[in-house]
Amino acid sequence: MTEIRTPRLVLRRWLDDDLVPLSEIHADPVVMRGIGDGRPRSLDQTAEDIEAWEEEWDEEGYGMFAVELLGSGELAGAVGLSLADAPAEVAGQVAISWRLGRVFWGQGYASEAAHATLEFALQDRGLDRVVAVCRTGDSASVNVLDKLGMRPEGTAQHPVLGHDLALYGIDLTQYQE
Numbered sequence: 001m002t003e004i005r006t007p008r009l010v011l012r013r014w015l016d017d018d019l020v021p022l023s024e025i026h027a028d029p030v031v032m033r034g035i036g037d038g039r040p041r042s043l044d045q046t047a048e049d050i051e052a053w054e055e056e057w058d059e060e061g062y063g064m065f066a067v068e069l070l071g072s073g074e075l076a077g078a079v080g081l082s083l084a085d086a087p088a089e090v091a092g093q094v095a096i097s098w099r100l101g102r103v104f105w106g107q108g109y110a111s112e113a114a115h116a117t118l119e120f121a122l123q124d125r126g127l128d129r130v131v132a133v134c135r136t137g138d139s140a141s142v143n144v145l146d147k148l149g150m151r152p153e154g155t156a157q158h159p160v161l162g163h164d165l166a167l168y169g170i171d172l173t174q175y176q177e
């Protein structure tokens with residue numbers, strides 16, 4: 001069972017009790033505007049997401065982590081890895097992504113979880129490259145990407161919504177520099 005402890009967080013696989021708190025995060029349009037089709041996700045859709053992430057863990061040995069606060073045990077959100085299927089520029093590559101409940105923003109939790117995830121991907125899991133995709137102008141995500149040492153690699157268009165996306169990447173050799 002993959003579980004990572006950072007100074008303030010536990011990154012772990014998903015439990016049944018995570019469904020309601022994650023669906024509350026997924027119900028927030030501000031959290032969700034840069035994810036998927038840009039819309040909030042229902043309880044049923046959240047259950048499908050957790051099922052898909054767990055399947056990816058079983059099949060690929062990586063996936064989205066449930067991010068739990070070490071002190072309180074609260075679910076702060078989801079940070080982790082998934083096989084990108086769009087945009088075409090990154091399809092088939094492993095992407096890192098993050099979403100935290102709004103009350104958990106501005107405390108360094110996303111960066112802490114993302115650092116641990118990148119280390120898991122490139123060192124423990126042995127991947128040689130990780131990409132990231134964010135909405136152009138998503139300064140909170142760009143801040144996290146900069147702190148991770150991920151590099152801008154161009155732009156693309158959202159396959160459904162058409163807006164601009166910024167593409168980032170890091171190779172194992174760049175990570176080790």
Ligand SMILES: CC(C)(COP(=O)(O)OP(=O)(O)OC[C@H]1O[C@@H](n2cnc3c(N)ncnc32)[C@H](O)[C@@H]1OP(=O)(O)O)[C@@H](O)C(=O)NCCC(=O)NCCS
Nearest residue numbers: 031034097098099100104105106107108109110111140141
């Ligand atoms: C993207 C997102 C996860 C970033 O969250 P965040 O809280 O802004 O990011 P961080 O965890 O890195 O916190 C950043 C700020 O926390 C503050 N902070 C407070 N205590 C801190 C600590 N102990 N360590 C580090 N930062 C701390 C700092 O001010 C820091 O800002 P700085 O790097 O400019 O100094 C969040 O905005 C989100 O969930 N957005 C919606 C989902 C989304 O769009 N995801 C993108 C799709 S990939």
